[in-house]
Amino acid sequence: MAQIVLFENIHPSAREVFTAAGLTDIATYSSALPSAEIFDALRGAELVGIRSRTHLDADLIGRLPALRAIGCFCIGTNQVDVNSAMLRGVPVFNAPFSNTRSVAELVLAEAILLLRRVPEKNNRVHLGHWDKSAAGAFEARGKTLGIVGYGNIGSQLSTLAEGLGMRVIYHDVEAKLPLGNARPAGSLQDLLAQSDVITLHVPGGKATENIINAQTLAATKRGAILINASRGTVVDIAALHAAVQSGQIGGAALDVFPTEPKSVDEPLDSPLRGLPNVILTPHIGGSTQESQENIGREVAEKLVRFFQTGTTKGAVNFPELPYQDAGGNRRLLHVHRNLPGALGSLDNLLAEHGLNIVSQRLQTQGEIGYVITDVDGEVSDIVMAALRAHPITVRCDLV
CATH class of the missing domain: 3.40.50.720 (NAD(P)-binding Rossmann-like Domain)
Structure with missing residues (x-):
């Protein structure tokens, strides 16, 4: 299955951005798919790009454990259950100004x-x-x-x-x-x-x-x-x-x-x-070559930055953390339930496995918190399994 799936004839500028970033496993569809077919197309995808006709509801999002981020290559995001995506640790990005x-x-x-x-x-x-x-x-x-x-x-x-x-x-x-x-x-x-x-x-x-x-x-x-x-x-x-x-x-x-x-x-x-x-007119307000090229680049760049660095700047449903250069050997992206002591329990778990925190940034929004943690040393599969199994964890990824 493809790492990136793009629906609805998204402008080729998006593929150019992904390819330049080294993300070349891309599947494209010229239109929205029927609900009976979309799950199979998305199975295993980490990044998904849609326009206005593809609907991603809570049930579908919940059946896509590999999904890390959604890009709406348009202005509106009401075709996505953004709250359900947030509760699954999945940020949603759009292009509010490009058209x-x-x-x-x-x-x-x-x-x-x-x-x-x-x-x-x-x-x-x-x-x-x-x-x-x-x-x-x-x-x-x-x-x-x-x-x-x-x-x-x-x-x-x-x-x-x-x-x-x-x-x-x-x-x-x-x-x-x-x-x-x-x-x-x-x-x-x-x-x-x-x-x-x-x-x-x-x-x-x-x-x-x-x-x-x-x-x-x-x-x-x-x-x-x-x-x-x-x-x-x-x-x-x-x-x-x-x-x-x-x-x-x-x-x-x-x-x-x-x-x-x-x-x-x-x-x-x-x-x-x-x-x-x-x-x-058939919903063509933003349908110019210039705007579609701009939208393709803008949303793809947001997805790449999140995928490679964890920054959520511009996400419509997620705690926003700006870009920052990596301060350690590895970077952990941890989404957790917004509860007292959540950050402390995460840090204690890392300390128990001998990992020193070089830098850390936290932001919360509603029911979730999102923390980017740079650590010295290698993060083993054992550490990742422990983080993902923690009671407060919603999602944890390594970049």
């Missing part, structure tokens, strides 16, 4: 297309009509862009939009320092009432589920444009369909959906299909 520019550019392009009614005009020309009317077509300059969620993508979009002469306001549940001339709106309702273009950049989850619904859509400026390139669960699709049909929303662009097709040949099931002023 920021790609998503921001797509959103801005869609805003311009919808303001100019390009989707409708394009369709009519294809049907043989030459309609040059300027009715309902507007410049982006001078329009108000309302950004819901002023994180990495939202703030990048903010600077791009200002370059076009747009006025930018934003709403975020956390206080954020504005870039350029952007200003925070007093509330979501205030943003909706002011904005000519509304764009959503919030995480998924219960807190944001259907935040754009019949009530919030009714609060928008009539004819406003709505763009969602964040999570499919953020928008009530039926309510949006009604708002577009009534003219309350003048146009919409969606790159994400509550339920997305699992294959190229499976059609999208949405009432928004066929509407002339709605742009529907």
Whole structure:
């Protein structure tokens, strides 16, 4: 079985990083595998790379004792049971910033297309009509862009939009320092009432589920444009369909959906299909050559650093320990239950086997602690067996 398994056509830059680090036992799959097949593909794997369609649940993770780390070659990690992974001593890494520019550019392009009614005009020309009317077509300059969620993508979009002469306001549940001339709106309702273009950049989850619904859509400026390139669960699709049909929303662009097709040949099931002023794209916000190459390198580098040094910097579910040069002959990576005296019992066990600790770093998070220990001397199989058999041990590896 392969040491590294990569699913869903991850960019070749990831393989380049692994190979350069001396990790050459790699199996690749062009797509996600059915649940009945994925276990066999992962049996014996130490590092796993996935994108958004491969789901790693608690049961599957629990049946993979060799698994040391998971790399999500994307932004989101909700396709992985990250808590179960943590309790098994398995850090999960992602690429939270690598596709920021790609998503921001797509959103801005869609805003311009919808303001100019390009989707409708394009369709009519294809049907043989030459309609040059300027009715309902507007410049982006001078329009108000309302950004819901002023994180990495939202703030990048903010600077791009200002370059076009747009006025930018934003709403975020956390206080954020504005870039350029952007200003925070007093509330979501205030943003909706002011904005000519509304764009959503919030995480998924219960807190944001259907935040754009019949009530919030009714609060928008009539004819406003709505763009969602964040999570499919953020928008009530039926309510949006009604708002577009009534003219309350003048146009919409969606790159994400509550339920997305699992294959190229499976059609999208949405009432928004066929509407002339709605742009529907197949979750391509980050699908540029530049972003996929960056994601491939970033996540692979995180996996390699963890595999070879134990650093968990950038892990989404794990105590973070930064990189540090090895201070001894061997390095132990020990994940344990976060209990009083845990570190002392580990150190005593090493002392009983004649191993001197050269350096040691500990960090805890919730139910687990993670300690990197550099020791003088060789760590025998007997020592490793004793460490792994200790009652507080979750996982122990040697690098």
